[in-house]
Amino acid sequence: MSIDFKELIKDFTNGLWAENPIIRLVIGMCPTLAVTNTASNGLAMGLATSFVLIMSEIVISIIKKLIPANVRIPSYILIIATFVTFTDYFLKAFFPGIAASLSIFIPLIVVNCLILGRQEAFASKNPTHRAIADGLGMGIGFTWVLTLLGMIRELFGMGSMFGFQLLGEWYRPMVIMVLPAGAFITLGILVGIMNQISREGK
């Protein structure tokens, strides 16, 4: 078996921009809107989701031929749920601070449609090495947008970034930015800017 590196790089970079899960595919919106109120929450959520995404893409691309088509969705969900539960216990045991601030949104990774979507669209049709490249690309693509959203919302909403106070006493925090409405506004503006950038690139 020969590995086509050009193809691998294309699979990897696909998720970073061209088919970025948040700004282009607009999937996985629940955690995107819910936990990006601070930069560190966004980053932690992105990394947790990436781990689950990559691991399930690996497992599913390996056993794809063994799974009958009629039960592929319940099979995928079982595999995804296993990794999510693992992540949940692992964070609670070794990173209690992160586990506390993300709380219910860690178990909810199970229903993140980005993960099931990539199994259906990619891992179940492609060899394992390509699935890893896709998982990494999509994972990093998801994480960077989540972190950026968190940074913007935390800066305007609390005057800080990653917990460090950046803006002084003179700044009156825009409370709406840390509330759900702020997530919609920021995401809308961000998607608009990104669309403008990719249109000019053409």
Place this chain on the structure above:
Amino acid sequence: MEKNSKRNLIITLATIGIISALVLTFVYEWTTPYIEANQAKAQKQAINEVLPNVEEVEEVEKNGNIFYEGYDANGNQIGVAFQNSGGGYNGMIEVMIGVDLKDNKIYKISVLNHQETPGLGARITEPEFKSNFENKNFGDYQVVKTPPKKETEVQAIAGATISSDSMTEIIEEGLDIVTSAYGGGN
């Protein structure tokens, strides 16, 4: 044999289920001691925070509630710490309350768990809000939006009235629990 036969479907799902259950059993066994240690550590820290100069802590059960009686270096009881929880704005708030039962005063409070909005309700964990209750006599507290004039007034966090109300209720309820367990506030 046909791949989508009923037998094959059952075998596939059962196999994945069994493997997944096995893996998670090991993960559970492996992480549980760490998770319990983290919780115990957080609780111990909270007790030390709400009881001043506590040296030794004894766990006592009264009326089905657990209380942590704190003693100083000379073995004198300085106060009692206990947990109470209630609904906040987004989820449960768990508070550790340290009280002086001789003078019926609150020493300090500490928030163990909460899911309030960062930057708003989450400020219940900040000293500025917690000081509302420090060294206060037991009583009925009123949540106010201006700087408090009376001792029983609690200044709400701007933009987080519900969280402030919940905290006050959890603490008032906690004081009832501790006074009834320790004999009606004598």
